[in-house]
Amino acid sequence: MKLLLVGCNYRTAPIELREKLAFDGPKFSAALRELESRYGCEAVILSTCNRVELYLARAHEQPLPEHGVIAEFLSEAHSVPMNQLATQQPGCSKQPGCLYAPQDTDVVRHLFRVVASLDSLIVGEGQIAGQVKRAYEQAHELGTVGPILHALFQHANSVAKRVRSETGIGRGHVSVSSVAVDYVRQVFDHFDDKTILVIGAGKMGELTLKHLKDLKPRRILVTNRSPEKAQEVATGCGGQATAWERLDDALVDADIVLSTTGAREPIMTRRRFDGVLARRSGGTIVILDIAVPRDFDPRIHDGDRACLFNIDDLQRIRAQTLQERSKHIAPAEAIIDQEVTRFQNDWLRRRHGKFIAQLTQEFDACRKDVVEGLLEDLNGAVGTDDRAKIEYAFRKLQNKFLHGPISALAEEAPEPGRHTLLEALRKMFRLEE
Numbered sequence: 001m002k003l004l005l006v007g008c009n010y011r012t013a014p015i016e017l018r019e020k021l022a023f024d025g026p027k028f029s030a031a032l033r034e035l036e037s038r039y040g041c042e043a044v045i046l047s048t049c050n051r052v053e054l055y056l057a058r059a060h061e062q063p064l065p066e067h068g069v070i071a072e073f074l075s076e077a078h079s080v081p082m083n084q085l086a087t088q089q090p091g092c093s094k095q096p097g098c099l100y101a102p103q104d105t106d107v108v109r110h111l112f113r114v115v116a117s118l119d120s121l122i123v124g125e126g127q128i129a130g131q132v133k134r135a136y137e138q139a140h141e142l143g144t145v146g147p148i149l150h151a152l153f154q155h156a157n158s159v160a161k162r163v164r165s166e167t168g169i170g171r172g173h174v175s176v177s178s179v180a181v182d183y184v185r186q187v188f189d190h191f192d193d194k195t196i197l198v199i200g201a202g203k204m205g206e207l208t209l210k211h212l213k214d215l216k217p218r219r220i221l222v223t224n225r226s227p228e229k230a231q232e233v234a235t236g237c238g239g240q241a242t243a244w245e246r247l248d249d250a251l252v253d254a255d256i257v258l259s260t261t262g263a264r265e266p267i268m269t270r271r272r273f274d275g276v277l278a279r280r281s282g283g284t285i286v287i288l289d290i291a292v293p294r295d296f297d298p299r300i301h302d303g304d305r306a307c308l309f310n311i312d313d314l315q316r317i318r319a320q321t322l323q324e325r326s327k328h329i330a331p332a333e334a335i336i337d338q339e340v341t342r343f344q345n346d347w348l349r350r351r352h353g354k355f356i357a358q359l360t361q362e363f364d365a366c367r368k369d370v371v372e373g374l375l376e377d378l379n380g381a382v383g384t385d386d387r388a389k390i391e392y393a394f395r396k397l398q399n400k401f402l403h404g405p406i407s408a409l410a411e412e413a414p415e416p417g418r419h420t421l422l423e424a425l426r427k428m429f430r431l432e433e
Contacts, residue, residue, distance in 0.1 A: 001148055001347055002063065003107040006070040006099055007046075007053030010121050013098040015049075020080050023047040031077055032144045038073075039065050042146040044139040044153065048131050050121050051114070055107065057148035067101030074099075108152065108343055112336045115156045116163040117170070124169040124325040129160040151347060159339045166335060169328040172321035176314045177208035179321070180288045181215070183309065184256055187286050191215040197254035198222045199247070199267070201233045205260030205290065212258060213237050221250050225261075251276045257287040259295040270297040277305060290314065348409065355422060356406055358431050363398050370394065 008018065023031050023045050035043035035056065041064060042057040054074070056064055075082045086097035102110050113119045115132045136153035139145045145153075164170045172182070188194060194217045198209055201224055213220065220239030223246070224230035230241040242250050247267075251257065261267060273296070287308045289296045294310050301308035349356070371394050375387065382390065409421055425431075 001104070002058040003104050003148065003152070004056045004064045004067065004070070004101065005053055005103075005107045005110060006056075006067050006074070006101045007051060008098045008100070009051035009053075009119070012100060017080075017084060017098060018049070018052060020078050021052045021074060023052065023077075027077070028138070029142060032139055032142050034077075035073070036144045039069075041065075042149045043144045044135055044149050046114075046132060046135040048128070053114075055111070055149060055152075057146065057152070059146065059148055064103075067099070070101075071099055105340065105344065109336065109340050111152065111156050112159045112339055113333075115160040116332055116336060117160075118163075118329065118332055118336070123322070123329065124171075126164075126170055129157070129164075132160075133157055148347075151350070152343070155339070155343045155346070159336070162339070163332045163335050167328040167331045169325050169332050172324065176290065176311065176318060177211050179314045179317045180208050180258075180290070180309070181211040183314075183317070184212070184215070184286055184288075187284060187307065188255070191217045193218050194255040195219045195221060195253050196239075196256045196258065197250050198233060198237075198239070199257065199259040199295065200224060200261030200263075200291065201229050205258055206233070206236075208258055208260075208288065208290065209233075209237055212256065217256070221254065223247055223250055248272070248276055248279075251285070252279045254285060255282060257285065257289075259287065259289045260291045261295050262291060263295060264293060266293075266295055266297050268296045268300070270299045273297070273300045273306070280305075288314075349406075355426070355431065356409075359405070359425070359429060360402065362429060362431065363402060367394050367398050 008021065010018070013021075024047065028045060028047065032043050032045055035041065035045075035054065039056065040058075044055040046053040046055070052074075054070060056070070058064055071085050072082065074080065075085055085099055110119070111132070115129050117123060117125050117128050120128055132153070136145065136149070136157075139149070194215075196209075196212055196217045196219070198205065198220065201222075209220075220234070220237055221242050222230045222234040222237070222239045223242045223244050224233070225244050227241065227243070230244075233239070234241040251268075251273075259267075284304065285306050287296055287300070287306065289308060289310045292311055296308055296310075298308065298310065300306050371391055374390070375382070405425055409425065
């Protein structure tokens with residue numbers, strides 16, 4: 001089994017270069033087919049905003065292309081000069097270069113860490129597992145996946161599930177917008193009777209609004225100093241624009257407020273908000289003030305009728321979540337170690353399956369001859385129960401004999417130019433290829 005990975009990620013290459021190397025649309029399909037036809041190998045391309053990675057494999061002993069050749073392929077495919085694609089030499093962490101090129105077992109470990117989100121910009125994020133799965137499925141549809149990458153990516157999928165189920169690495173959200181929505185979920189248990197008020201229309205506000213919209217509230221109100229901008233945002237989220245002059249009335253009706261105006265001074269003082277509270281007949285109002293400078297006077301928060309969170313509060317919750325996730329990195333790495341070994345052993349068993357079947361059949365035949373001869377010599381001196389015990393004992397002895405050679409075969413790491421354990425076992429047990 002031969003494996004090669006050539007790629008870059010957010011650690012080794014700036015976004016300006018990753019954008020140039022990204023594969024999407026027709027370029028993605030064309031590159032996969034070209035890799036397979038030009039180099040005669042299996043191929044999967046993983047292309048996301050944070051990484052571009054080419055996975056290549058061959059089942060036979062013929063070597064894969066050198067990593068420099070694949071770097072040239074990347075250069076050619078994207079018209080990026082080779083001097084921008086220096087490759088790190090394996091085992092030399094000090095050498096600069098945007099491309100890394102692990103081989104064989106190191107590729108297995110790298111993919112398992114990627115799919116488990118241990119190599120992500122935000123450790124524990126949940127998107128990467130789906131992105132890896134889609135990359136494999138697309139390559140499979142195009143016919144560029146063979147037995148090795150099929151086994152590798154199927155195993156990677158199970159690794160991702162195991163890490164997420166056996167560790168807490170994916171618990172809690174870590175973007176400001178998702179943290180905000182998490183908090184809203186803690187205050188309200190349903191949203192079909194809730195009104196969301198959006199004040200302003202900043203970029204982060206639009207992202208947070210997208211998450212809030214997924215809660216399926218009864219109504220979304222949008223207000224902005226610019227009526228045109230208010231109408232634009234309202235149209236985009238299926239909401240209703242309301243006049244800036246009616247901000248207080250909208251606050252009276254709102255259950256959840258998302259404010260991001262970018263005003264230089266607070267748009268809502270404590271005194272003004274006290275007037276809003278006096279008119280409200282509903283329960284708690286949750287205010288997500290993600291504007292900088294802040295839109296709401298912080299003294300508005302009382303933890304009962306009004307819960308106010310600003311950008312620093314949400315960033316603090318995000319940091320706590322990341323710190324909590326860091327505790328689960330070591331257990332996740334231990335799972336990766338186990339799964340790398342398991343994959344290697346599974347592959348070797350699969351690779352030597354024919355020989356193991358031959359060896360087992362040979363021992364089965366010998367065992368049956370010996371047991372039948374023994375029972376004939378005993379000439380009916382043993383009953384049915386004792387006969388079963390004798391057969392079981394010989395089968396157990398056979399399994400003990402075979403366990404050592406088969407395990408050693410699975411654990412062997414063949415070295416070029418040297419005789420293999422498989423060849424030795426074939427000679428020892430007189431088995432034909």
